[in-house]
Amino acid sequence: MNTPFTSTSTPVDPNRPSKLGIVPSSRSTLQLRRPTKKEVSTEDPPRTDEVDAEFDEDDEEIEHEQDIDTYGIAGRTWEAAYLMKRYCKPPYASISKLIFEPPCPLFVQPPSTEDSSCPPPSHRTKQRKRTVVEIGSGTGYLSLHLLxxxxxxxxxxxxxxxEVCPLLRTNLGISATTEQGEERRSDGKGKGSRVQTTFGDVKVRPLPWGDQEAFEKLEKEFGLFSSADDDSNTGSGPDLILASDLIYFPFLYPGLLRTLIWLTQPRKKGFRKDATDTSRKEQDAPQVVLGYKIRSLPREEPFWKAFGIWFDFRPVYYRPVPTSAQDPNTTFPSPAADEDHWHRFGETSEGQNQLFIFVCTRRPKTYTWDVPKEDEALMNGLGSDDQFETLLLLGMEC
Structure with a gap:
């Protein structure tokens, strides 16, 4: 597992590779190891089940359109999105009552504020504007369920x-003219019309990976990473970046990595690139929640080796809420935590079709680095990181 990235120039449409033979997906195609209590010694193999109502987060999916004929790869909802949807949900809305570690950054509250058993957002006190950016959204399945x-x-x-933005607008039910969340269609024609419309400000925007002009346009529109001299209240940068099932074609890796680096620049006003103090509190750094399915390790490993130079990443584990827990809605371990095994979220018993969710944070030392302009230098010129390979070798087991 030491294959270097090789730059290739290809005119292939990333959404329409040759011999594309895919069909629409459904959550029933996702198979995970069912969470169980601590098991006694047995010769029976660990149980693996299709995700059903007993274990799934929802009894009913929000309707969304998959249109492979029109949009190719982007028109299919890929497997990691189903896993990400279940992770990116506050505990009070969970049916399966799983505890995640680390918990979803979007729903972690400081101890002095409201806890995770609080009522839905419409009853909460209005707080500062948080910004969530999803890249490579495709059908918009994850954002649709987060909304x-x-x-x-x-x-x-x-x-x-x-060219994929029309599909996103259709599924999110957003007008192509105003793109204001409150103008989401209510006539039933939009696939997202069943989603309540009072929560959040929703925008659909083009952002090809590695396109600096498109990124700067997005940055300017939303006031991302404003300087200390900016008196506006919008210059806070993204709080969370979502990336689901984006690691597949090697020629896309440099652009994907650049986009993730751009989106995770220091969001604290007044941070200077030439500053000598690069220490940062983890909770003040923009984080990336990255969903991933292994399809071809030899092709995908170069991305992880380059990604790990810039980012530290932690796999997400889960277990059932202990029966003796005083607060079954909490996302944090209880005194009864030893009752249950922790499993990696996305683990399957057979070892095939493995999925992962990683919570990723920029390495502080990289905030002062220049991003190489050449793809080869970005992917190979800064060294090689073995985080991902080590996780695989350890078997990701607690």
Missing amino acids: PFLKESDRLVVTDLP
């Missing part, structure tokens, strides 16, 4: 290639 849990003060920016 009901946003606060009115939150902003969700859903992005993909320009």
Whole structure:
């Protein structure tokens, strides 16, 4: 597992590779190891089940359109999105009552504020505007399911290639003219018309990976990473970046990595690139929640080796809420935590079709680095990181 990235120039449409033979997906195609109590020694193999109502987060999916004929790869909802949807949900809305570690950054509250058993967002006190950016959104499945849990003060920016944005607008039910969340269609024609419309400010914008002009346009529109001299209240940068099932074609890796680096620049006003103090509190740094399915390790490993130079990433684990927990809605371990095994979220018993969710944070030392302009230098010129390989070798087991 030491394959270097090789730059290739290809005119292939990333959404329409040759011999594209895919069909629409459904959550029933996702198979995970069912969470169980601590098991006694047995010769029986660990149980693996299709995700059903007993274990799934929802009894009913929000309707969304998959249109492979028109949009190719972007028109299919890929497997990691189903996993990400269940992770990016506040505990009070969970049916399966799983505890995640680390918990979803969007729903972690300081101890002195409201806890995770609080009522839905419409009854909460308005707080500062938080910005969530999803890249490579495709059908918009993840954002569509996140939308009901946003606060009115939150902003969700859903992005993909320009030619995919019409599909996102259709599924989110957003007008192509105003793109204001409150103008989401209510006539039933929009796939997202069933989603409540009072939560958050939703935008659909084009953002091709590695396109600096498109990124700067997005940055300017939303006041991201404003300097200390900016008196506006919008220059806070993204709070969370969502990236689901985006690691597949090697020629896309440099652009994807650049976009993630750009989106995770220091959001604290007054931070200077030439500053000598690069220490930052983890909770003050923009984070990336990255969903991933292994399809071809030899092709995908170069991305992780380059990504790990810039980012530290932690896999998400889960277990059932202990029966003796005083507060079954909490996302944090209870005194009864030893009752249950922790499993990696996305683990399957057979070892095939493995999925992962990583919570990723920029390495502080990289805030002062220049991003190489050449793809080869970005992917190979800064060294090689073995975080991902180590996680695989350890078997991701606690």
